[in-house]
Amino acid sequence: MTVRNLDALFRPKSVAVIGASNREGSTGAMVWKRLIEGGFDGPVWAVNPKYDMLDGHACVGNAGDLPDAPTVAIVCTPPSTWPGIVHTLGGHGTRAAIIVGEARDDDGRADVQHTLAAARPHLLRVVGPGSLGIVTPALKAHLGAPSVTVRSGGVAWVSQSNALTNAVLGWAHARGLGFSHAVALGDEADVDAGDVLDYLASDPGTRAILLEVDSVKAARKFMSAARAAARNKPVLALRSGRSDPADALYTAAFRRAGVVRVDALDDLLDEIETLGVGRVAAGAMATLITSDRGVATLATDAFKAAGDTLAPCPPGAVDALAQALPRARPGNPLLLGSDARAEHFGTALKVLADQRSTGTAFVVHASTHSAPVEEVAQALVANQRYAYRGLLACFFGGVKRETRDALHEHGIPVHTTPQRLARAFERLVEYRLVRELLMQTPEGQPARAPEAIDAAQAQACAALSSGVTSLDGDEAARLLAHFGLRTVPDDAREDAVVDITVELRDDDNFGPVFRFTAPPEHDEARPMCVFGLPPLNPVLSDDILSNSAYAREVAPEPVLNALTSISQAVSEIREIVSLKLVLRVMKNGAAIVAPHLRLSANRTRFAIMPYPRRYEETLDWRGQRITVRPIRPEDEDAHREFVESMTPDDLRLRFFGAVGRFDHSQLARMTQIDYDREMALIATMQNDDGSIRTLGVVRAVADPDNETAEFAMAVRSDQKGKGLGRLLMERIIAYARSRGTHWLIGEALRENSAMIGLATAVGFTATRTEDPGVVGFRMALDQPEVKGEGQNDRQKGVAPAYGASRSCSGTR
Helix, strand or coil, X not given: CCCCCCHXXXXXXXXEEECCCCCXXXXXXXXXXXXXXXXXXXXXXXECCCCXXXXXXXXXXXXXXXXXXXXXXXXXXXXXXXXHHHHHHHHHCXXXXXXXXXCCCHHHHHHHHHHHXXXXXXXXXXXXCCCCEEEEHHHCEEEECXXXXXXXXXXXXXXXXXXXXXXXXXXXHHCCCEEEEEEECCCCCCCCHHHHHHHHHXXXXXXXXXXXXXXXXXXXXXXXXXXXXXXXXXXXXXXXXXXXXXXXXXXXHHHHCCCEEECCXXXXXXXXXXXXXCCCCCCCEEEEEECCHHHHHHHHHHHHHHCCEECCCCXXXXXXXXXXXXXXXXXXXXXXXXXXXXXXXXXXXXXXXXXHHHCEEEEEECCXXXXXXXXXXXXXXXXXXXXXXXXXXXXXXXXXXXXXXXHHHCCCCEECCHHHHHHHHHHHHHHHHHHHHHHCCCXXXXXXXXXXXXXXXXXXXXXXXXXXXXXXXXXXXXXXXXXXXXXXXXXXXXXXXXXXXXXXXXXXXXXXXXXXXXXXXXXXXXXXXXXXXXXXXXXXXXXXXCCCHHHHHCCHHHHHHHHHHHHHHHHHCCCEEEEEEEEEEECCEEEEEEEEEEECCCCCCCCCCCCCHHHCEEEEECCEEEEEEECCHHHHHHHHHHHHHCCHHHHHHHHCXXXXXXCHHHHHHHXXXXXXXXXXXXXXXXXXXXXXXXXXXXXXXXXXXXXXXXXXXXXXXXXXXXXXXXXXXXXXXXXXXXXXXXXXXXXXXXXXXXXXXXXXXXXXXXXXXXXXXXXXXXXXXXXXXXXXXXXXXXXXXXXXXXXXXXXXXXXX
């Protein structure tokens, strides 16, 4: 359940095939043949006691006879042999194994468990069993039994299905398309979809990820990995089973993670073309270029059906087109005329290049005598650089292989119908929208006084201590009132617009999830029924509310505040294991009706970690009252002011180079963090006008294994030299140690003597790096902490609230 040693699978240096064979039709023969035909240029070894040589390669009798430890081994033998083979390989130094065979019965499943036990002491990773394998075309590494030799490309394919993976690889091969990696996970006994997403998120050769899953095994890890990946590159997911009762929950989970869900395999295949070939910066607008009126009508209908928007043709473009292409009819679609020649398509791209509002360029063309497809394609290749937001093409009837390959080489995706092109673009726009949702800065809720939260906590604890496991009516209303929620009687229906039933239920996989239902409006065909993963904020609540047709009839703010407050109640009071109430939405307000809460001392963890309030601390510092706490999305404006207050030299020392102004997306990355993997503690104080000023920040970002966390720190330029850096540093060390991280590491420019001095003073060891101008730091956190002379716990930064909790048990 980590990314540890996954580089052995995706960047192997040597390979062994256990059970390699030349027996026609055997698994060992298929795997060996594909490895050799693929052209992998590292050492390869065959293991089978029946052969001395296999296709010119020496063959050894068993894994213990290998001359060196292979980076990865492909195991093609029966299940009963797996534990012994993995034990031998692990002791030899092999870091990963792909098990191609399947565990079909109880004995086979027991063998899988023994295999994992044999792998664990050596940290050897296991893919499968029942895996088609892993392909990395750039290294010519075909590790398994794919149906074809796979070309190199920019899209990664990750699937739980062998048959579907083979079908997709074959489809892409026939169209000259390739992959950065292709992964068939099999039974996911060890390596699962979350692990692979984590690896691919930072893989420079992967521009987009296409994911096919039926189910997610470790929801919390999957959500963290998917959110990290979707912040960096498009992630599209296909899940079959729309009739599955859990399907709506998967839709909500994908959207919350910034993953675009597609409805059909055809849609996913089209994205191999669009994302693997092109580099399209999809905005909301596009301009359609064609020569024929009938083609223009078909394409326009396709874009309208997909929900895409054709950009208005700006006056500047109309005048420029009239001069450059007098026989064309300016507009959108841009009609070049039935007698247009190939070079006219290139001219259109040049003219539109100066009109940025025209968006992405689409060329849809059916071959004519004056403009054959091959000549139009050459014109697009020659003028592709003018399409600043990308260029996509659709040629009815397809193109020759040489023409297709030339278009691909220049980053121009080619589709066969306007419908496929329009849907492909729709998904790019959808990715931009869900990524913006992931990066949005929510408006802050009114801060709940700690006393109010503590009072709600005390009520829950008192109920449990007296044997009460559910709160109804007035008792439930009293607890929820601490979060600003007003309760009204069921018969109070004045100005009521709709009742939304809100339920918190514990899903076996995703943990606590919300379910929101409401009746249809008038003759609307479908009632509202959507899921939401807590914690929610006003932006996420708005995304949920938008699913109801009633949203346009009410003032949104009271509803959003109520939904967010309900989420805050279950996030803060972990003893609430289930909830059911009615949110009565009125024209200008919202209240709750008939609340019911069920309590328990043990609740499943959220799939997305909520704001960790237990790390908040208020203290006196140099005669001022400051607060040290985790950063929140609402801190973006204060963080912008904090960064802008720093001198250029301080910024250079912090970011290892000259930096300019930070835009919203960069600041969102700094303030919207995944608390399950990253912590940013900020020191703040209140200005005279009541606003919050950020004085300093320290971060620790852990790898998915929680083996190592890397820290970074910045202090406001006018606060340097006052000890704030040490105060923050000691707290991030205490935080990382409390979550079980083994090592804390960091770097500083050699000229940054203040940072170097601070790091060594608090216990880091200075280390060399590959860059002589950079000093590294390293601290073992699982060693006993030694206090310096005269230092108490407060001076060491271990505040009483750290690691503590306001739960009934006193721990989290």
